[in-house]
Amino acid sequence: MIVVTGATGQVGGELVRLLAAAGERVTALSRRTVSFPEGVRHSAGDLAEPASLKPALDGADALFLLVAGEDPRAVLGEAVAGGIRRVVLLSSQGAGTRPHAYGHPVAFEQAVRESGLEWTILRPGGFDSNALAWAEPIRAHRTAAAPFGDVALPVIDPADIAEVAAAVLRQDGHGGRTYELTGPEPVTPRRRAAAIGGALGTEVRFVEQTEEEARAQMSRFMPAPVVEGTLAILGTPTAAERRVSPDVERLLGRAPRTFADWAARNVAAFR
Ligand SMILES: NC(=O)c1ccc[n+]([C@@H]2O[C@H](COP(=O)([O-])OP(=O)(O)OC[C@H]3O[C@@H](n4cnc5c(N)ncnc54)[C@H](OP(=O)(O)O)[C@@H]3O)[C@@H](O)[C@H]2O)c1
Numbered sequence: 001m002i003v004v005t006g007a008t009g010q011v012g013g014e015l016v017r018l019l020a021a022a023g024e025r026v027t028a029l030s031r032r033t034v035s036f037p038e039g040v041r042h043s044a045g046d047l048a049e050p051a052s053l054k055p056a057l058d059g060a061d062a063l064f065l066l067v068a069g070e071d072p073r074a075v076l077g078e079a080v081a082g083g084i085r086r087v088v089l090l091s092s093q094g095a096g097t098r099p100h101a102y103g104h105p106v107a108f109e110q111a112v113r114e115s116g117l118e119w120t121i122l123r124p125g126g127f128d129s130n131a132l133a134w135a136e137p138i139r140a141h142r143t144a145a146a147p148f149g150d151v152a153l154p155v156i157d158p159a160d161i162a163e164v165a166a167a168v169l170r171q172d173g174h175g176g177r178t179y180e181l182t183g184p185e186p187v188t189p190r191r192r193a194a195a196i197g198g199a200l201g202t203e204v205r206f207v208e209q210t211e212e213e214a215r216a217q218m219s220r221f222m223p224a225p226v227v228e229g230t231l232a233i234l235g236t237p238t239a240a241e242r243r244v245s246p247d248v249e250r251l252l253g254r255a256p257r258t259f260a261d262w263a264a265r266n267v268a269a270f271r
Contacts, residue, residue, distance in 0.1 A: 002169055003027045003056050003084070005047060006066035008034050010129045011090060014162035015064060016040055022166065029056045050074035057082030062169050065089050065112070067104055072111035079117065086118045086175075088168050090161070093125040093180065094229050097240050101229025118175040120168045125182045125241065126155045126233070128262035131192055135269045138204055144193035145207040147214035148235045152186030154244045157257040159265075164251050180245040184256045195260045199267040211235065 002019055006012035007028035019026045020037040027041045036042055043056035047069035057063070063084045069075065079087060089112045094102035112119045134144040161181055168174045187195075190206045197204035209217075211231060218227045233241050248256040263270075 001025045001027060001060040002062045002064065003029055003043075003060045004064045005029045005045075005068070006064075006090070007036070007042075008032050009066070010127060010158035011161045011165065012064065012066065014159050015165050018162055018166040019169070022170065024170065027056050027060060029053070047075060050078050053078045054082065057084060060084055062086040063088070064165055064169060065108070067091060067108045072108040076111050076115040076117070080115060084117060086120075086169065087112055087115065088120045088122065088165055088174075090165070091121050091123050093123045093182075093241065094233065096123055096178075096180070097238055098229045098232065101225045101232070103225065120174045120176075121178040122161065122165060122168070123178060123180050124156050124161050125180075126153055127161075128155050128157045128183070128192075128259050129266070130155070131196065131259075131263070132266070132269055134193070134196070134204075138196060138200075138270045142197075142202065143205045143207050144189075144196070145209050145213075146189040146193075146234075147209045147211050147231070149190040149206055149208045150188050151235060151237065152188045152191075153234070153237055153242065154182035154184070154186045155192070155259060156181055156183045156248070157259075157262045159262075160248055160252070160256045164248060167251055179247040179251065181248055182243070182245045182256065184258055185244060186242055187259045192259055192263075195263045196267075196270055198260065199263040200270055 004012050004016050007016050008030040016028045020040050027043050028036045029043050029045045031046050045052045045056050063079050091105040091109050095105040099106050137143050193204045193206040
């Protein structure tokens, strides 16, 4: 049995589908309930309340773990008590490149490494699906606003992260590894907006936000250090943050999907 946290999210939702299609027994864990593929067990649980994970973890073999809640050690303790042997953590590129700003994923990484379980850490860069923040303004007036419109980063398709996670959960040989996950090429926000326009068959106007406007918007849903870390990555990325990692291709035997591919598959959100 494989337990997938974040099962209602961009990565976890696709991971549940992939594992179920591969014939694995899957428990989808989330606070909200949505419809899951046939045969998938749903378990209500909250990573902020580690004891609530017991029913999902009891008797399971592997865990796909998201960074959420404040006590990663207690979460890993429940995993060990439940009999989990393998844990795959969805961390963040920032845990490696800007550990002071990304203390939350850093703490989860440390707890996973010290858990005694076989562990693998996935460190993705920014997701293609962050462009869903443009869905409403693009639907309403065909505009997309972001700061640093001409700074290119190798954003990644969450479906590729899910495919990597499925491989690492199902195959041996990934214990003790940390994988950096990126898309196939650096793409600027301006080009991402244009790619959505291309998928829609109409022009999407890109509006450059000031750093202050972006800070105010991000502060509504992110803690201050993460806002500053994210703005720094978006505006003045380091060489490591701009670099295309070979890990997705090594693990999947194919190049990562492009942003244009993500836009084409998700065009309905922008219509
Ligand atoms: N977006 C990026 O650019 C980026 C980059 C690097 C790393 N990441 C990491 O990737 C993770 C997943 O991203 P995503 O885009 O798949 O997220 P998403 O679509 O926003 O979904 C977040 C998921 O987290 C679950 N969740 C949140 N708090 C929880 C809690 N206390 N207990 C249990 N489940 C909880 C939600 O489930 P319910 O609400 O249904 O419980 C949902 O399934 C992020 O959390 C972040 O750590 C993201």
